[in-house]
Amino acid sequence: MPHTPSRRTVLRGVTLTGAAVIGFDPGARSWATPEAGSGSRSEPGSASTSASASGRNLVGIPPLDGTLVMDDASLSAASEDYGHIVHRRPAAVLRPGSVRDVVAMVRFCNRHRLPVAPRGQGHATNGQAQVEGGLVVETATLADIGPVRPHSATVTVGAGARWSEVAKAAIAHGLTPPVFTDYLELSVGGTLSVGGLGGQSHRHGAQVDNVAELQVVTGAGEFVRCSPTRHPDLFHAVLAGLGQCAIVVGATLRLVTAPRTVRHYLLPYDDLQTFLDDQRILVQEGRFDYVEGQVAPDADGAFRVLTLEAAAYGPPAGPTPDDAVLLRGLRHNPSGVERTDRPYYDFIDRLAPAVEALKEAGLWTYAHPWLNLLLPGRSAAAVTGELLDGLTPDDIGPGGVVLVYPLLRERLTTPLLRAPHDPVPYLFAVLRTTPPQDTATVDRLLTANRAAYEAAAAVGGTQYPVGSIPFTHADWRTHFGPAWPQLESARRTFDPRGILVPGQGIF
Numbered sequence: 001m002p003h004t005p006s007r008r009t010v011l012r013g014v015t016l017t018g019a020a021v022i023g024f025d026p027g028a029r030s031w032a033t034p035e036a037g038s039g040s041r042s043e044p045g046s047a048s049t050s051a052s053a054s055g056r057n058l059v060g061i062p063p064l065d066g067t068l069v070m071d072d073a074s075l076s077a078a079s080e081d082y083g084h085i086v087h088r089r090p091a092a093v094l095r096p097g098s099v100r101d102v103v104a105m106v107r108f109c110n111r112h113r114l115p116v117a118p119r120g121q122g123h124a125t126n127g128q129a130q131v132e133g134g135l136v137v138e139t140a141t142l143a144d145i146g147p148v149r150p151h152s153a154t155v156t157v158g159a160g161a162r163w164s165e166v167a168k169a170a171i172a173h174g175l176t177p178p179v180f181t182d183y184l185e186l187s188v189g190g191t192l193s194v195g196g197l198g199g200q201s202h203r204h205g206a207q208v209d210n211v212a213e214l215q216v217v218t219g220a221g222e223f224v225r226c227s228p229t230r231h232p233d234l235f236h237a238v239l240a241g242l243g244q245c246a247i248v249v250g251a252t253l254r255l256v257t258a259p260r261t262v263r264h265y266l267l268p269y270d271d272l273q274t275f276l277d278d279q280r281i282l283v284q285e286g287r288f289d290y291v292e293g294q295v296a297p298d299a300d301g302a303f304r305v306l307t308l309e310a311a312a313y314g315p316p317a318g319p320t321p322d323d324a325v326l327l328r329g330l331r332h333n334p335s336g337v338e339r340t341d342r343p344y345y346d347f348i349d350r351l352a353p354a355v356e357a358l359k360e361a362g363l364w365t366y367a368h369p370w371l372n373l374l375l376p377g378r379s380a381a382a383v384t385g386e387l388l389d390g391l392t393p394d395d396i397g398p399g400g401v402v403l404v405y406p407l408l409r410e411r412l413t414t415p416l417l418r419a420p421h422d423p424v425p426y427l428f429a430v431l432r433t434t435p436p437q438d439t440a441t442v443d444r445l446l447t448a449n450r451a452a453y454e455a456a457a458a459v460g461g462t463q464y465p466v467g468s469i470p471f472t473h474a475d476w477r478t479h480f481g482p483a484w485p486q487l488e489s490a491r492r493t494f495d496p497r498g499i500l501v502p503g504q505g506i507f
Helices: 007-017 047-054 074-076 099-111 163-171 186-195 232-237 270-286 344-348 354-358 379-387 438-456 473-494
Strands: 021-027 030-032 067-069 093-094 118-120 135-140 153-157 211-218 224-225 246-254 263-269 291-298 303-313 340-341 371-375 402-408 426-431
Touching: 007 030, 047 263, 074 093, 093 099, 099 118, 099 135, 099 211, 099 246, 153 163, 163 186, 163 344, 186 246, 186 344, 211 232, 224 232, 224 473, 232 246, 263 270, 263 344, 263 473, 270 291, 270 303, 270 379, 270 402, 340 344, 371 438, 379 402, 379 438
Parallel strands: 093 135, 118 135
Antiparallel strands: 021 030, 067 093, 153 246, 211 224, 211 246, 263 303, 263 340, 291 303, 291 402, 371 426, 402 426
């Protein structure tokens, strides 16, 4: 479990950062700090000290190993996310020094009916992890990575651990998590709350399909270990449950044998139907360990430049890649093939240079009104073709990307990760960037996202809920479909006062 810092270390942090929370005023529904100019610094949890510092009848904060702060910089940061579209300002931010802190503060917030939301790397795009006037729990401090256990091929990590660090720890033992999102600097708790799809999902499912156990804090403030056989109702309500029943504080992840090297192919296509058909063949036959695809605009701005991206793992995870076998029967343009052999970690972290370039160019702070859909394979060509025909380079912006790739429905076993009832559904993602101050363009793109979702839903598609699609409560009931009663029941059981993650807008 996450490391617990010493009390002395924590209090030194309080002194340097300022604005440490010392109490809560139930009447005013507000947090309190030492009075300006008092020169005092009180250890969180001292009710009598808090009351004397403020001159009000305050409820003391529970003793904490970490810090609870409400300085402007912390609150402003917690009211932002990668989307830069929604801005909800919390009343306080918890930087837990231990899981005990999360338990204590969730119980405190439950008692006073204060909303709570966990925040990992802040990579949400539509305010999902923001909370107006409540508490944001920054899980980045819960980032310990336990010993890799080769005999069981598992590792237990804190919710704030980033997948890049988990990968490095596992690879050192010849193992790896089986599925990665394309960007590795996301938190484990964050992706397990939504699903975690990637180019390996056709083989291994989503990241949520590869969890042996969760450690969570429910909305009632109870610490629970859950698994498919231990509190399975909670386990299945948390994985891809969008934070509605419990906060993930740790997870035991399944691992598989890691390759030393990867052969990476970029195959150009001229025709959308052929491109999609070949992708389907590859995932159904299991030729490659990783399959994705991108669509880019041509010189005229039409989205007709199609690239199938595939990777084959070498020993010890697989045989030495054979080009003739792997590419047999594919209908790509052979003159434009790119093939590289690279170390495994370099392959899974290949976006790192591009991300640094986006940050240096200032594009990381742009608005990101993303569209993420899951389409039934039988309708993928028609829906994707229609959406691509209506897309312009201005609709994705500088640094934007369009992804299209197939999954295998039988590998997606987590009940709350809603996918179309089709053997080979496709992920279609328009990862847009646009200046955040251009609110008219942001609004236009959000409207376009909604229209695209409706086109997908009309043929049995769903949204993959990491993007920015305007959704109502009724939409969420439709989205979860037959799984809705399970989620609704779990919400009543594990978060009876409904304090967790209101930014999703589900309940």
